[in-house]
Amino acid sequence: MSALTLPDIAAQLSQQALPLDWVGMCGIAAPLHFDGQVIRASVDAGVSLDDGESRGIHMSRLYLALEAFEHEPLSAALLRRLLERFLDSHQGLSASAFLRLRFDVMLKRSALVSALAGWKAYPIELNAELTDGVFHVELNAQVDYSSTCPCSAALARQLIQQQFLTDFGNRSLSHEAVLSWLGSAQGILATPHSQRSTAYLQTRLHAGVDELPVRALIDHAESALGTAVQTAVKRADEQAFALANGQNLMFCEDAARRLNLALKRLPWIAGFNLRVEHAESLHAHDAVAHSQWQW
Numbered sequence: 001m002s003a004l005t006l007p008d009i010a011a012q013l014s015q016q017a018l019p020l021d022w023v024g025m026c027g028i029a030a031p032l033h034f035d036g037q038v039i040r041a042s043v044d045a046g047v048s049l050d051d052g053e054s055r056g057i058h059m060s061r062l063y064l065a066l067e068a069f070e071h072e073p074l075s076a077a078l079l080r081r082l083l084e085r086f087l088d089s090h091q092g093l094s095a096s097a098f099l100r101l102r103f104d105v106m107l108k109r110s111a112l113v114s115a116l117a118g119w120k121a122y123p124i125e126l127n128a129e130l131t132d133g134v135f136h137v138e139l140n141a142q143v144d145y146s147s148t149c150p151c152s153a154a155l156a157r158q159l160i161q162q163q164f165l166t167d168f169g170n171r172s173l174s175h176e177a178v179l180s181w182l183g184s185a186q187g188i189l190a191t192p193h194s195q196r197s198t199a200y201l202q203t204r205l206h207a208g209v210d211e212l213p214v215r216a217l218i219d220h221a222e223s224a225l226g227t228a229v230q231t232a233v234k235r236a237d238e239q240a241f242a243l244a245n246g247q248n249l250m251f252c253e254d255a256a257r258r259l260n261l262a263l264k265r266l267p268w269i270a271g272f273n274l275r276v277e278h279a280e281s282l283h284a285h286d287a288v289a290h291s292q293w294q295w
């Protein structure tokens, strides 16, 4: 049978004349060239089906356009060109085109004090859309950090004060005895609870941003929080981490406010939607805060 005789069901008229918002493929494996590495990405590619009379879109045209990822570094311009290609190959059918890329970026992170370093994987999502010539890119990142509860810290300090009165209230103070007491679990008898926490950052990039500021977004968020989770850790690093936590006590509200103020300072961000989740060790549920700006 020749190709000319192959049945083309997508070209038929639809039995229900109804436009669709998004039609395409999800979970396509694609290699991305990004930041000097080749990264495995999962890609969702789609278009709107505005011609409600048409039975289907041309999936293969979208799929084949993605070949460009193999040959060109990832950039906003590349995403836009792909979306233009989606629309060019669906003239008369589609007015909007969409791409979603999910991948992990690996960054090598130095220890806080020692000369060690290790790798961290950050989940990244890029969402791009082209509708009526208007192009948007969203850069989303997931950043893990540690949060120590400020209320729990204050309650623990109060218990330590009470224990101090019990142990030293009726005695004259000796420098040596107090120093030894401060270094004992009997003196510092309570510790605050801490939790591994996650910031989910959704940012919309200004038009004209080409190079995708993935590393800058992650670095900025980690610096605003002050307690990024670590990779290689010796005791000196762990002690520095304990200090960082003590100096950055955070409710989920504090973390959300810090990130809000920090993200607003980034010149390439046109708007954001952020969510922080503190996986509480006090409760079996999470403490969560959201914050938006120009979203």
Ligand SMILES: Nc1nc2c(ncn2[C@@H]2O[C@H](COP(=O)(O)OP(=O)(O)OP(=O)(O)O)[C@@H](O)[C@H]2O)c(=O)[nH]1
Pocket (backbone or CB within 6 Å): 008, 010, 055, 056, 057, 058, 059, 060, 061
């Ligand atoms: N539209 C559509 N196509 C599907 C779906 N599931 C699988 N396909 C297949 O995707 C394949 C590619 O579709 P097209 O891009 O239209 O392929 P084609 O007709 O050979 O290519 P063109 O000549 O460019 O249109 C076809 O074999 C479809 O059957 C679906 O749910 N919707």
